Each structure stands twice: as structure tokens, then as C-alpha cells.
Amino acid sequence: MTARPRIEELEEEIVENFSLFDSWDEKYEYIIDLGKKLPALEEEHKKDENKVRGCQSTVWLVAAYKDGLVEFKADSDAVIVKGLISMLIQVLSGHTPDEIIQAKLGFIDRIGMTTHLAQTRSNGLAAMVKQMKNFALAFKLQNEAAKH
Amino acid sequence: METLTRSELLFDVDSIREEFPILKRKVKGKPLVYLDNAATTQKPLAVIEGLTRYYSEYNANIHRGIHSLAEEATAAFEASRDAVKEFIGAAHREEIIFTRGATEAINLVAYTWARKFVGAGDEILVSGMEHHSNIVPWQIIAEEKGAKVVPIPVLEDGTLDMEAFQRVLTEKTKLVAIVHASNSLGTINPVKFIATQAHAIGAKVLVDGSQSAVHLPIDVQDIDCDFFVFSGHKVYGPTGSGALYGKKALLEAMPVFHGGGEMIKEVSFEKTTYNELPYKFEAGTPNIADTVALKFALDFVKEIGKKKIHQYEQGLLAYATDALEQIKGLRIIGKAPEKTSVISFVVEGVHPQDLGILLDNKGIAVRTGHHCTQPLMDRFGIPGTTRASFALYTTYAEIDALVAGLERSIKTLL
Numbered sequence: 345m346t347a348r349p350r351i352e353e354l355e356e357e358i359v360e361n362f363s364l365f366d367s368w369d370e371k372y373e374y375i376i377d378l379g380k381k382l383p384a385l386e387e388e389h390k391k392d393e394n395k396v397r398g399c400q401s402t403v404w405l406v407a408a409y410k411d412g413l414v415e416f417k418a419d420s421d422a423v424i425v426k427g428l429i430s431m432l433i434q435v436l437s438g439h440t441p442d443e444i445i446q447a448k449l450g451f452i453d454r455i456g457m458t459t460h461l462a463q464t465r466s467n468g469l470a471a472m473v474k475q476m477k478n479f480a481l482a483f484k485l486q487n488e489a490a491k492h
Numbered sequence: 493m494e495t496l497t498r499s500e501l502l503f504d505v506d507s508i509r510e511e512f513p514i515l516k517r518k519v520k521g522k523p524l525v526y527l528d529n530a531a532t533t534q535k536p537l538a539v540i541e542g543l544t545r546y547y548s549e550y551n552a553n554i555h556r557g558i559h560s561l562a563e564e565a566t567a568a569f570e571a572s573r574d575a576v577k578e579f580i581g582a583a584h585r586e587e588i589i590f591t592r593g594a595t596e597a598i599n600l601v602a603y604t605w606a607r608k609f610v611g612a613g614d615e616i617l618v619s620g621m622e623h624h625s626n627i628v629p630w631q632i633i634a635e636e637k638g639a640k641v642v643p644i645p646v647l648e649d650g651t652l653d654m655e656a657f658q659r660v661l662t663e664k665t666k667l668v669a670i671v672h673a674s675n676s677l678g679t680i681n682p683v684k685f686i687a688t689q690a691h692a693i694g695a696k697v698l699v700d701g702s703q704s705a706v707h708l709p710i711d712v713q714d715i716d717c718d719f720f721v722f723s724g725h726k727v728y729g730p731t732g733s734g735a736l737y738g739k740k741a742l743l744e745a746m747p748v749f750h751g752g753g754e755m756i757k758e759v760s761f762e763k764t765t766y767n768e769l770p771y772k773f774e775a776g777t778p779n780i781a782d783t784v785a786l787k788f789a790l791d792f793v794k795e796i797g798k799k800k801i802h803q804y805e806q807g808l809l810a811y812a813t814d815a816l817e818q819i820k821g822l823r824i825i826g827k828a829p830e831k832t833s834v835i836s837f838v839v840e841g842v843h844p845q846d847l848g849i850l851l852d853n854k855g856i857a858v859r860t861g862h863h864c865t866q867p868l869m870d871r872f873g874i875p876g877t878t879r880a881s882f883a884l885y886t887t888y889a890e891i892d893a894l895v896a897g898l899e900r901s902i903k904t905l906l
């Protein structure tokens with residue numbers, strides 16, 4: 345079995361990718377491309393209880409827990425947000441609840457997202473991260489309850 | 493030699509732009525193209541410097557001091573009341589109540605007039621294109637009183653369904669609260685006709701002039717509305733300024749709103765009596781500086797001339813409408829024959845938020861979302877639109893930049 349990459353390593357990959365771009369036009373094109381490539385969520389998951397509160401766009405997020413690792417799937421009606429989600433999934437999916445809970449996600453700042461995207465709050469990026477960590481926490485608590 | 497006043501000169505957008513320092517700004521490394529004027533307008537030097545002058549030269553509390561500064565500040569504050577009176581064509585200066593904007597003015601009417609004069613089973617008509625500010629205060633009072641808020645439907649082209657209006661206007665109607673010009677669609681509503689109809693059955697009329705005050709000549713006596721509200725920040729004035737106009741007899745019959753200093757005549761623990769109009773509704777120290785500077789904004793508009801502004805903006809609107817309609821997949825929401833210079837649109841397969849982000853990256857500021865008119869968005873079955881709204885300093889070149897920016901953004905997104 346090959347070792348799982350650490351969250352920080354995955355973040356580093358994204359930061360390196362972004363460092364190749366000269367302009368935000370290119371960065372957005374890259375994010376949009378990621379958004380377009382992220383597989384659409386099955387319709388059955390696109391229901392209210394899976395919605396993450398954003399402002400202008402809708403984001404659906406589901407999580408599964410298998411062999412001690414959390415897998416995320418998500419979708420949005422807006423493609424840039426979807427691209428951002430895609431990066432979060434790339435970084436956080438396939439990790440243990442503890443790893444996810446402790447993830448600092450410095451890459452968001454490092455790629456300039458927080459300063460550039462004025463709408464970081466309203467586009468629900470912060471809400472997304474919180475929801476992903478909440479899922480991880482729920483799985484962790486479930487685990488601990490099962491042990492007793 | 494005779495000198496020409498500014499309104500006699502041709503409309504010179506370049507020299508107008510010189511008076512708005514913010515328009516020289518760069519955003520994301522590109523020249524700012526500010527097309528979010530329906531949200532708030534930028535401020536001319538007259539306002540910016542006027543504010544500084546107020547604080548540097550004659551700041552004092554008003555209506556109470558005997559000293560010179562207090563007198564100067566009071567005079568400036570009251571001069572602003574005269575300017576508003578003239579700007580909207582009111583009959584009496586005491587019909588102008590300063591508020592912090594349209595929202596506060598509507599709430600004032602809801603919490604005083606409606607609370608006293610609306611009862612169980614009564615109805616308040618609003619239009620289906622109201623801003624949340626002209627819906628929610630009525631819902632609050634309606635719930636308290638057992639009254640009902642009834643919407644007047646909007647037609648596909650973004651005009652009001654006037655047939656339906658005749659149907660929903662009944663003897664139960666106590667108030668028709670209607671937006672003069674829609675912030676989302678630009679639709680100009682026939683408020684004068686609505687007022688005539690409403691008055692015929694004894695209902696009162698409140699006109700939300702948030703979007704009309706900046707674009708259209710306003711004459712509240714001609715409209716014959718009972719109340720008219722607007723925000724200073726949407727007429728090139730400071731945030732936190734604005735006014736409620738009410739017919740004198742109505743304002744006099746209304747209970748007070750906030751209690752405090754300024755609004756009283758005499759206070760004792762046995763009985764407090766209230767001040768006369770307009771002070772009765774202006775409790776506490778008001779927003780003196782911004783209200784004083786509101787006059788400078790209104791003077792600025794007056795000097796250029798509302799008619800000339802309207803003409804220029806209608807030219808921009810027609811030009812932009814034509815250009816945007818050439819864009820494949822773009823659909824304009826709101827095609828009323830009479831519109832202010834506001835264009836809302838959706839693009840097939842493109843989320844407004846994505847457009848907003850990409851346009852911002854090109855220095856172009858538009859608004860995306862539901863524009864605080866969720867019932868209207870539901871009416872059109874859309875979550876929101878992208879909205880470009882123009883002001884007197886908007887240029888044809890900026891509209892070209894918007895169109896080019898949109899074309900590029902749509903290509904990237906699809």
C-alpha cells in the first residue's frame with residue numbers, strides 16, 4: 345500500500361500550480377476548468393438538507409465514511425464556486441476525521457483567494473470548510489460512541 | 493458678458509467625471525467601471541469637501557445652542573430641509589422628516605401611521621417588485637394587527653398588472669405602498685394613477701422613491717402621494733441621510749416614533765407634550781453632517797438639471813439595451829416601456845455570481861443576486877440576475893467595456 349499523501353502536501357501542490365499563472369484571468373480559467381471537471385452530484389443528493397448556506401449560489405455537499413477515511417462529494421450551480429469546492433475536495437477527501445478537523449488550509453490564503461475574491465464569505469467558501477469539518481467531527485464522534 | 497449656468501451648457505460627462513475622485517481609481521489593475529449605481533452612487537467633490545468643511549468649520553449640535561457654531565450648523569441643517577422640499581416638490585418644509593434613509597422612513601410610517609390606522613382585516617397593498625424594505629415593515633405591522641399584506645402582480649414585461657391592481661384594491665385596502673422605479677427591473681410605475689385610484693376608495697399611498705429620486709424629476713404634489721421616501725446615498729449624497737415626506741395633516745395625526753430629546757415640547761413625570769412638525773419625528777441628535785451634505789448633492793443634481801440627466805441616462809439605457817441584446821443567450825429581465833437606467837439580465841447556462849466575479853476581475857462593478865427583491869425573482873423563476881445600473885457619470889465607453897467584458901466572461905464560463 346502506498347502511503348497516503350498528507351493534507352499539507354496536497355495543499356502545496358495547489359499552491360505550486362497557482363504559482364505558474366501570471367494573472368488572475370488565468371487563475372480563474374484554471375478554477376473554472378476544475379469546476380467544469382468536478383463530476384456532477386447525483387440528483388438524489390441535490391436536496392435541501394445537503395445544501396451549504398452560501399449567499400448567491402447553491403452548494404450541495406455529501407460525505408461518506410469508509411475504512412476510517414472521509415470521502416466528500418459536492419456540486420454547485422455556479423462554476424467558480426464549484427472549482428473552489430473541487431480544490432477543497434482534492435485536499436480534504438480521503439483523510440481521517442482527525443486530519444480533516446486539524447487541517448489549517450493555509451493554501452486558500454496563499455493562492456491569494458481571500459484577498460482577491462471579495463466575495464469569499466458570500467460565496468460560501470468559509471461555510472464549505474466549516475461544513476466539511478463538521479462532517480469529520482460527526483464521524484469522529486460516531487466512531488467514539490461505537491467503541492464504547 | 494453673460495455667463496451660462498451649468499444647465500445651459502451641453503451635458504459634458506468628462507467634466508462631470510472630474511468631480512468624482514473615486515472614478516479615477518483602479519480595481520484589479522484596471523480602470524474602475526462602476527455600474528452598481530442602483531445600490532449606491534459615488535459622491536462628487538461638493539459632497540466630500542462639504543463634509544470636511546462641516547467638521548472643520550462649523551460642527552455643533554443643532555437646535556439647542558445659542559453660540560455661533562450651533563447657529564451655523566442649525567442653519568445648514570435646516571437649509572438641507574428646504575433643499576429636500578424643493579427637490580421633491582413638497583408644499584411645506586415641515587413635511588420633510590430627516591431619516592437615515594428610505595428603510596428608516598418606511599419603518600417610521602409603519603410603526604406610527606400603520607400601527608394607529610391599520611386594524612384587523614385591513615389590507616396593505618404592495619407591488620410584486622418591492623424591495624424587501626417596502627415589504628417586511630408592513631408584514632411586521634400586519635402580523636401585529638391581524639392585517640394582510642397583498643401583492644399586486646407583475647407582468648412578464650416587468651410592468652405592474654394594472655387590471656389585477658383594480659381587483660385587489662378594495663374597501664379593505666388602507667395603504668398602497670409602491671416603488672416608484674424598481675431597483676431590479678428599472679420599471680417606472682404609474683404612481684400618480686395609482687394614487688388617484690387608491691384615494692378614490694380612501695386608502696393612503698406611500699411611494700418608495702429610492703430609485704426615482706436620482707433619475708426622475710419628482711413632484712410629490714403632482715403625484716399626490718401621502719408619503720414619499722428616499723435615501724441620500726442613492727442621489728450622490730452621503731450614506732445615513734435621507735428623508736420621509738408626509739402630507740402635513742397626516743404627519744400631525746400620527747403618533748410619535750422615537751422618544752427622546754428634540755422631539756418634545758415639555759417633559760414632566762405627569763405629562764410630556766411633543767414638539768411640532770418636523771421635530772416631533774426627529775428624536776435625539778440627528779445625523780447632522782450627512783444631512784447637511786445631502787443638500788450639496790441635491791444642489792449638484794439641480795445645477796446640472798434633472799431633465800438633462802434623464803435625457804443622457806435614457807440614451808445610455810437605449811444604447812446598452814441594444815448592445816446587450818446582441819449577446820447570444822442573454823435575456824433582459826424587465827422590458828417595461830418606461831424604465832430608469834437599470835438593466836437586469838440572465839445568461840443561459842451562466843450563473844450571475846460567476847459573471848460578477850469575472851467582471852470584477854476586469855474592474856467592472858455590477859450587482860448580482862436577487863437585489864433584495866426575492867418575491868420578484870420567484871415571479872420570474874430565477875434565483876437572481878446580473879444588474880448594470882447607470883448614473884450621470886457613466887460613459888458610452890464604459891458600456892462598451894461591459895459588453896466586451898461580458899462576451900469574454902461568458903466565453904470563459906461556457
Ligand SMILES: Cc1ncc(COP(=O)(O)O)c(C=O)c1O
Binds near residue numbers: 531593625674702703
Ligand atoms: C427600491 C428600493 N427601496 C428601498 C431601498 C432601501 O434603501 P436604504 O437601504 O438606503 O434604506 C432600496 C435600496 O437598495 C431600493 O432600491
